[in-house]
Amino acid sequence: MVKEVNSQELSQILSNDKGRVVVDFYSTECPPCEALAPLLIELESLYSNDFSVYKINRQDNRELALELNVRSSPTLLFFDKSHEAGTRLSGTITVQQLIGAVVDAFQVEARTLIVPDAHENIWDVLILGAGPAGLAAAVYTARAGKKTLVLKGKAKSHLELAHLVENYPGLPPLSGKELLQNMETQAQGFGATIEMGDALDLTFGHDMKLVTTRTNVYKAKTIILAMGKGQHQQTIENEERLIGLGVSYCATCDGAFYRGKKVVVYGNDEEAMDDALMLKQLDCDVSFVSYCKSTQCSETLHESAKKKGIVYYPDARVTSLSGQATLESITIETEAGTKTLEAEAVFIIQSVPSKSLLRKTGINVESKDCIAIDKELRTNLPGIFAAGDITCGGLQVAVAVGEGVSSALSALKYLRQNS
Ligand SMILES: Cc1cc2nc3c(=O)[nH]c(=O)nc-3n(C[C@H](O)[C@H](O)[C@H](O)COP(=O)(O)OP(=O)(O)OC[C@H]3O[C@@H](n4cnc5c(N)ncnc54)[C@H](O)[C@@H]3O)c2cc1C
Structure with a gap:
């Protein structure tokens, strides 16, 4: 079992220990x-003769974390x-990265780490994306009797935006929405589960793949990436450079x-406002920048913000981020003009750009x-497949x-060969 320690205990371990230690700075939620x-x-049981593993809560031991320059969770440090x-x-750590890091830090041999068979739900196939690519895959894997989960992100499937589709073979012209609905009903009819949720983090071990959303960590044997091209693009100046240094897509x-x-939440719905309220409970000085234009949604959000002392900027866009080592301020454009807000973090509550994911x-x-x-x-990774616009195939429904x-056929073959 990985032992939990506090600052004092860890300092003692590090000053006395003549051996090798791995320290996991983690956070709750x-x-x-x-x-x-x-x-x-x-890892600890696999290398029990080579090093010890300790975990320490980063929130409860903030001073030590800062002293060691640990600024995100989880962060793993190696001491010899x-x-x-x-x-x-730090961040989402794959099995390969973990083994690679201990080999590098301690010059131990690389061993095979088997992720424990979790007692909970393990999906045979987890499909990221509920567009035509993801749903077509789900029809096949669910119909083949495989436990199939489709995660449907916040961003709309591109097909949903198609007013009229005239070139889908075998069907009369119909709206993209209708076509998509048919596919969804068909996949569910064969037993596929469709859940709302954006993947925020991915960990791909050889035997088990983990997909993290805002509310869940899903485990799967195979993954089909079908997130399309429609998700949030990194259009804010310096967004990519400052990921993990103040830019986050997950307030939880x-x-x-x-x-x-001082933090900023950038979003346009109740979920984003929920995050703002959660940050307020952490005593953050919260501003909410909303790009929602509809009066109705602005009013609801404004009402929630007002009640909790959150500064609210309606119908505004974040245009650039500033800061050298970490985020220092953000620039927004509102109807009244350009404004700079000091902030140490901006939480962008939209789909995570696939590139970052x-x-x-x-x-x-x-x-x-x-x-x-x-x-x-x-x-290139075993058990991970990709389909649809995300592969830049033909950018057409029939191709997706x-x-x-x-x-799906390849995922089924993989399951046959690996179970
Ligand atoms: C306006 C418009 C009109 C079009 N008209 C036609 C047409 O007439 N004929 C034609 O053949 N093609 C048309 N296309 C193209 C077609 O819609 C796309 O090629 C097709 O939708 C691609 O399917 P996909 O499943 O790869 O991605 P998408 O349909 O874009 O679906 C992507 C899915 O991934 C989800 N997602 C994204 N990120 C995540 C995440 N992190 N976690 C979980 N889920 C996530 C999204 O929520 C969505 O459900 C049109 C496109 C547009 C924009």
Whole structure:
């Protein structure tokens, strides 16, 4: 079992220890931390003769965390004879990264870490995206009797935006919405589960894949990436550079790091306002920048903000972010003109750009953010497939459906060969 320690105990361990130590700075209500916890238990038993693993709550031991320059959770540090060794890991940490880091820090041999069979739900196929690619895949995997979950993100499927589709073979012209609804009903008819939720973090181990949303950590044997091209694009100046340095897409994951600080929530719905209220409870000085134009939604959000002392900027856009090492301020454009808000964090409550989501997974992404696939729709990682616009195939419904089906057949083959 990974032992929990406090600042004092950890300082003692680090000053006395002549051996090797891994320290996990974690936070509560942090899905990537929850995903990492079972991996660390396995790591500790796999290398019990080589090093010890400790965990420490970052929120409760803030001073030590700052002293060690730990600014996000989870962060893993490696110490050899009291000196930091190797390279720190943070955020969503894959099994490969974990083993690579201990090999690097402690010169131990690489071993196979098997993620424990969780007692809860394990999906045979987890599909990210409920557009034509994801739904076509779900029809095939669910019909083949495989436990299938489709996660439907906040961003609309591009098909939903198509006023009239005239070129889908075998069907008379119909609206994109209607076509999508038919696919959804068909997939559910074969037993697929469709849940609302944006993937915020991905951890791809060989045997188990973890997908973290705002409210859940899902476990799956195979994953089909079908997130399309419609999600939030990084259009804010310096957004990409400051990810993890003040830019976050998950207030539940990262909010606690900014307790008592000036923060901005950028969103346009009740979920974003919920995050703002949660940050307020952490004593943050919260501003809410809403790009919602409708009077009705502005009024509801404004009402909630007013009640809780949140500064509200309606019909505004964040245009740029400033700060060298970390975020210092954000610039917004409102009807009244341009304004600069001091902030240590901005929580962008929209779909996570696929590029950021995939960055740490080791998936090969080609130019224009297209996932690289082979003829069987396999990515470079075992058990991970991709289909639809995200592969930059033909950017057409029929192509997305075809790729969805091929990826499902490959996922089924993978399950046959690996179970
Ligand atoms: C206005 C318009 C008109 C079009 N007209 C036609 C037409 O007439 N004929 C034609 O063939 N094609 C048309 N297209 C193109 C077609 O709609 C796309 O090629 C097709 O929808 C791509 O399907 P997809 O499943 O890959 O992605 P999408 O349909 O875009 O679906 C992506 C899905 O992924 C989800 N998602 C994104 N990020 C995440 C995340 N992090 N976690 C969980 N879920 C996530 C989204 O919520 C969505 O459900 C049109 C496109 C547009 C924009």
